[in-house]
Amino acid sequence: MGSASVIQTNPELDLVLERVVDVPRELVWAAWTKPEHIKKWFTPAPWTTVDCEIDLRPGGIFRTVMRSPEGQEISGAGCYLEIVPNEKLVWTSALSPGYRPAIKGTGTGSCEELYFTAIILIEAQGTRTKYSAIAIHGDRATSKRHEEMGFYQGWGTALDQLVTLAKTF
Amino acid sequence: MGSASVIQTNPELDLVLERVVDVPRELVWAAWTKPEHIKKWFTPAPWTTVDCEIDLRPGGIFRTVMRSPEGQEISGAGCYLEIVPNEKLVWTSALSPGYRPAIKGTGTGSCEELYFTAIILIEAQGTRTKYSAIAIHGDRATSKRHEEMGFYQGWGTALDQLVTLAKTF
Numbered sequence: 001m002g003s004a005s006v007i008q009t010n011p012e013l014d015l016v017l018e019r020v021v022d023v024p025r026e027l028v029w030a031a032w033t034k035p036e037h038i039k040k041w042f043t044p045a046p047w048t049t050v051d052c053e054i055d056l057r058p059g060g061i062f063r064t065v066m067r068s069p070e071g072q073e074i075s076g077a078g079c080y081l082e083i084v085p086n087e088k089l090v091w092t093s094a095l096s097p098g099y100r101p102a103i104k105g106t107g108t109g110s111c112e113e114l115y116f117t118a119i120i121l122i123e124a125q126g127t128r129t130k131y132s133a134i135a136i137h138g139d140r141a142t143s144k145r146h147e148e149m150g151f152y153q154g155w156g157t158a159l160d161q162l163v164t165l166a167k168t169f
Numbered sequence: 170m171g172s173a174s175v176i177q178t179n180p181e182l183d184l185v186l187e188r189v190v191d192v193p194r195e196l197v198w199a200a201w202t203k204p205e206h207i208k209k210w211f212t213p214a215p216w217t218t219v220d221c222e223i224d225l226r227p228g229g230i231f232r233t234v235m236r237s238p239e240g241q242e243i244s245g246a247g248c249y250l251e252i253v254p255n256e257k258l259v260w261t262s263a264l265s266p267g268y269r270p271a272i273k274g275t276g277t278g279s280c281e282e283l284y285f286t287a288i289i290l291i292e293a294q295g296t297r298t299k300y301s302a303i304a305i306h307g308d309r310a311t312s313k314r315h316e317e318m319g320f321y322q323g324w325g326t327a328l329d330q331l332v333t334l335a336k337t338f
Contacts, residue, residue, distance in 0.1 A: 006228030008267035058251060059175030081250060081268060082227060094263050094270035098177035099250060101263035101284035101307035115270035138270040 005082055005090075007119060007134075013143050015135040017155045025122040025129040027166040029086045032120060038064065041161035044154050051075075056083055061097040078102075081117070092117040094138075114146060131159065174251055174259075176288060176303075182312050184304040186324045194291040194298040196335040198255045201289060207233065210330035213323050220244075225252055230266040247271075250286070261286040263307075283315060300328065 009016065021028070031037045035052035042049040043066045050073070051065035063077040079097050082090040094115040096102050104113055117136040122129050133155055137143040178185065190197070200206045204221035212218045212235045219242070220234035232246035248266050251259035263284040265271050273282055286305040291298050302324055306312040 004226055006224060006226050006230075006267050008228075008269075013269070055175060057173055057175050059177075061175075090268060092264065092268060092270065095261065095286070096307065098175050098305065099259065099261060099286040099288075100177075100182070100305050101261065101286060101311075103307040117264070117268040117270060119268075136267065136269050138265070138272040142270075 009134060009136070012140060013137045015137075015143060015147055015151045017131075017133040017152060017159070019131050019156075019159065020125060021129050021131050021159065021163050022127075023129060023163055023166040024127055025086050025124050027169050028122050028129050028131060028162065029089075030169065031162045031166050032089055037165060041165045042066075042158055044157035044161070053077075055097070056080065058082065059097065059099050062091045087122060089120040090117065114142060114149075116142070116146060133159070178303055178305070181309060182306045184306075184312060184316055184320045186300075186302040186321060186328070188300050188325075188328065189294060190298050190300050190328065190332050191296075192298060192332055192335040193296055194255050194293050196338050197291050197298050197300060197331065198258075199338065200331045200335050201258055206334060210334045211235075211327055213326035213330070222246075224266070225249065227251065228266065228268050231260045256291060258289040259286065283311060283318075285311070285315060302328070 031041060033054060033056055035054050038052040039049045042064060046069045048067050049064055050067045053061055053063040055061045058080055060080045061077055062080055063075070065073055065075040067073050076093060077096055078091050078093040079095040079099060080091045082088060094102055094117065102115065115138060119134040119136065121132040135146060135151060137146060200210060202223060202225055204223050207221040208218045211233060215238045217236050218233055219236045222230055222232040224230045227249055229249045230246055231249055232244065234242055234244040236242050245262060246265055247260050247262040248264040248268060249260045251257060263271050263286065271284065284307060288303040288305065290301040304315060304320060306315060
């Protein structure tokens, strides 16, 4: 079935970060799919990602533990939906591993409660990469909350960190 | 990625209907994937399925409208996750089409509120088919509610109807 899936973005409900970055898409893919890399870029400083688990299969776990400078931890385990190497990565926080519907209040911290599906699209532009990160929400309230939590700045800063890291590969 | 996905059933949370039926698996697959067939078997009589929409791609819509003898309608639109022809069909009510997280209270009737992921596995046994329908839930309360709504009898009766229909193909 591969990349012939259904993506329907809605400007009222979704948040999109789009940028061309100066690293090849294979390195962007590597940064997104290996726990040791995720730990180095995924959380905008001064927060850190202290743990990460990746089972890169549909239904497989994508788990991160983020820690604030004060030591507060937010953990969440989502589930991969689509994996097209060097092209597309889709996961959701609305399903736990094994496609199990997530239940509100079972994560630690507030992130678990924010259900969204993330679609990362990467496309070669010479040696650079067109990068799109799309957060898909169920309603306007959740989308607005995600935006107010600092989606654009947070995901933008994390992308800067990803690029800085990928240049060291 | 195909069939190498992650399925982790949990007897505390999941409901499983398993049976060997006397029709080839290609016909079971057809019955599950064409709206005109779904309308004829999906809902245990005296309920009927009066409408059905299928976009058989990951992220694609699976929508049904069920009607009671008194005219009450229950509609719900879920989303396909995996399609492996003649082998495995996975969809969830926890995501709307396009992998959009479902929002409680937006469907009509009570079915929309019951989040589960359905996994249909079919396997040839000569000219017969080993049929497994697994309903994956996020917590025990939802699983129990689904069981009390008549999961075993409902899905069993629907399977009888599927077999009767498939024999006419």
